[in-house]
Amino acid sequence: MTCTAEDLVRALRAVAAAVADHRAELTELDRVIGDADHGENLRRGFLAVVTKVDSADLDTPTAVLKAVGTTLISTVGGASGPLYGTAFLRAANAVTEKSEVDGPAAAEALRAALGGVVARGRAEIGDKTMVDALSPAVDAAVAAAEAGGDVAAVLAAAAEAADRGAESTTPLVARKGRASYLGERSAGHLDPGARSTALILRALASSAGAR
């Protein structure tokens, strides 16, 4: 099984729905160690993404991903906007010239996305950011692809690892982003960006698995 531009658009609608459903949860996580806007930022961004991909005529995965990236950058704001935006732009680059994304390409796209987040945000694993969810997700995706997994399998593995990665941020002291201002007081709370990364990957995986 692979993933076409059309599949991707469907998956993005699922992501937007998931983000909207979890808006209050993300906001609450961000309220505790940040500034309470992460849920609203992503809701606004993915609403714009859905409007964008529904209205534009995007017939390749790269075109869809690029539209997602630019839309997120121009609508989300905050730290997560440029980070997620860059992630999608890099993923778009990773799948140029493909009309369908297969397992290995999906893993490659995720690796590129992580590269974009790190290039922009310079966070390392353990800094209590979305990198703590995305980085293990990439490893799991690569392993699944190497094991011959299709897109659904690769994304499922990534989502699974991202969930665990997000959970792992709870005890950490933040060293990047707004939560770092809290110092030791940031420990004991889940990172909102790590949680949203896990949510997004889970929605992508479910959408792929449902086909």
Add this chain to the structure above:
Amino acid sequence: MTCTAEDLVRALRAVAAAVADHRAELTELDRVIGDADHGENLRRGFLAVVTKVDSADLDTPTAVLKAVGTTLISTVGGASGPLYGTAFLRAANAVTEKSEVDGPAAAEALRAALGGVVARGRAEIGDKTMVDALSPAVDAAVAAAEAGGDVAAVLAAAAEAADRGAESTTPLVARKGRASYLGERSAGHLDPGARSTALILRALASSAGAR
């Protein structure tokens, strides 16, 4: 029994103590239908009065009362400052040339005080102001003096009538002062100025009666 300058100073200390003791009550009454400063206004004013009459060499009742009036005017502020201040100044005028105040003179002083309040504030009985306490107090004082009462008896009668007069303000709709802004909503609440008038007269009466 009559009342000398010295007796008057002692009585004013009793008034200051009574006002301080009832500061919270007066403030609360004023909070409901006014601006919550009546208790603090009078506490500040009578504290200054005590300081003033203790430090100055005031050897006649008129000198004491005049000092009280000017001190209240220059320290109380609000509506009650000029009203009580004028009341004491007029009372001072009423007892000029007396070295001691007897029953009839006390009644006369109270009548003059009421005249001052009405001249300044133009309130009538039933407007829900201090006049509703002071006016029946004057009537009772005059009656007691005519019946041959001494200062203690005259003030006791005045205090008694002022208490009832103050109570009578509860059902009224205010037509003067800040409470009038509330219109019908001012009904059902005791007027703070009427209450303080009753308090002041009660303290004066108790002080006179205790001798």
Add this chain to the structure above:
Amino acid sequence: MKKIINDPSTVVAEALRGLAAAHGDLLRVHEDPAYVARADAPRRGKVALVSGGGSGHEPLHGGFVGLGMLDAACPGAVFTSPTPDQVQAAVEAVHGDAGVLLVVKNYTGDVLNFETAAELASAEGIDVRTVVIDDDVAVKDSTYTAGRRGVGGTVLLEKIVGAAAERGDDLDACEALARRVVANVRSLGMALTACTVPHVGEPTFTLAEDEMEIGIGIHGEPGRARVPLEPADGIVRRLVEGVVEDLPFVEGDRVLLFTNSMGGTPLVELYLAHGVAERLLAERGIRVERRLVGPYVTSLEMQGMSLTLLRLDDELTELWDAPVRTPALRWGV
């Protein structure tokens, strides 16, 4: 009670010390009796404008002392009118032998205390006139009340008459102008929350999470009616209607629109409300030609707002535009 203060009874005196330190170029603070005077007062031959009132409405009045506005301001205790000796001392300090105009907000306490001060100053041979401002349409003006309160319109009056005094108008002219402003200005306010007077320590009234108070006063006193909370459009419509229909302001009128915060309402909300007011006035064909937006007549930390409309003519507009240099209003100089 959460406040940045040391002791309720010294709040005003300590704040005046800070005001003096912050604006020594514009004003001087006299401590006992307390008043704020223009740094360069007295100005010979100029009508002196003196106002005052309870504290807790800052920047009113001390923040409006300076060139083109007030010559002196007398701050009372929080929400308590000043005493006559403060006013008298201020008048004697700033009068420049061209007479003094007292600007008094219509509250029994203010009127009585300024009246007494005026008597005292007149006895000293100073020509003192008093103008009472009563622009609050929330209060029914009848013989059965103390009359309308003075609220937001006070700032506009002080600015406009201050400009007239600055350009050399005589006392008669200043007094007549002040009455013209009073005749043409109307206000209405509302509150979302109450405020806490330092020496009281708890809010002056309570409003439920879904209630607001319309026709609020600026002393934490309750207003005209308590109604369910509404969106900004509804709130501003109530204020606009109350103000416009009172004078009334009619199609074609040129006005100054003053959108005022009660203190605790953030600017982002205030500008939002101002935008709504501009729209509603435009719909009625009332032409907003000048604006003032900000926290200028406040009620401590109260959240809420008021709208003030002043009907303009060429002269009022010119005087509004004239230079002013005070802590809180400053332009043209």
Add this chain to the structure above:
Amino acid sequence: MKKIINDPSTVVAEALRGLAAAHGDLLRVHEDPAYVARADAPRRGKVALVSGGGSGHEPLHGGFVGLGMLDAACPGAVFTSPTPDQVQAAVEAVHGDAGVLLVVKNYTGDVLNFETAAELASAEGIDVRTVVIDDDVAVKDSTYTAGRRGVGGTVLLEKIVGAAAERGDDLDACEALARRVVANVRSLGMALTACTVPHVGEPTFTLAEDEMEIGIGIHGEPGRARVPLEPADGIVRRLVEGVVEDLPFVEGDRVLLFTNSMGGTPLVELYLAHGVAERLLAERGIRVERRLVGPYVTSLEMQGMSLTLLRLDDELTELWDAPVRTPALRWGV
């Protein structure tokens, strides 16, 4: 949540409409993407100063657009940095072929979004430089944090560099000057109460009736430490010590003291606190030569305050005194 708004998602857009209506003589508002530009921009040959950040800090930044200060401001959603396309559009609208200086408060979101915008604008051939301001001493500046936040010092930087750009300094000079301000300015804030972001609907944190938060941020984020409430003397002493000992400011230093309200703190308290700060600085032999007191960098309706100190030299003083004409700061013109 009690606010004068219609809908949380339109608060910023509606507020901008009100800002435009109120200050049409000084600025223009562009709606999509949202930015506020000087009415007379672009000014040929003048370095353009562009800033921005989350909304909810008003008058920062839109209230500082005008002569002698910002050429454009980009307002994000409440407490959310603006997006690169807003900044890019603003830069393109106001640049006058003498380069653009972006003033960015040090928050990850602001830095990333402005960085992206700078890349986009540079690609259009515009000489864009960025200066990041990080004056908040509450945050430990180390490789283990996102570094210090930009807070009150931002206003001083925008005023001073705005004056330099206005007098014709070139881009290199403006950039160097901005870095000099950053090197010499420090701030520390505290809160008595939290604020409520419109789309959240409840306070960002909670403080008990007897607690205060020291080292508060301006986005409703918690601060450095939660301690028992103190009198003003104690509060201000904490802020003065934190700021002074950081740079450090030493005896004989000439400084600008900026006493800022977080929004909900009334002026009477702010002036009181300012007076205390002046006294404490005098005790240390630090010479306060300029002051700014008021709500200039706010956090919606939060009650609290911050102190900012800027070490002055003759040039910084002259630039501070230079004319400015914006909605929120205005003098000399």
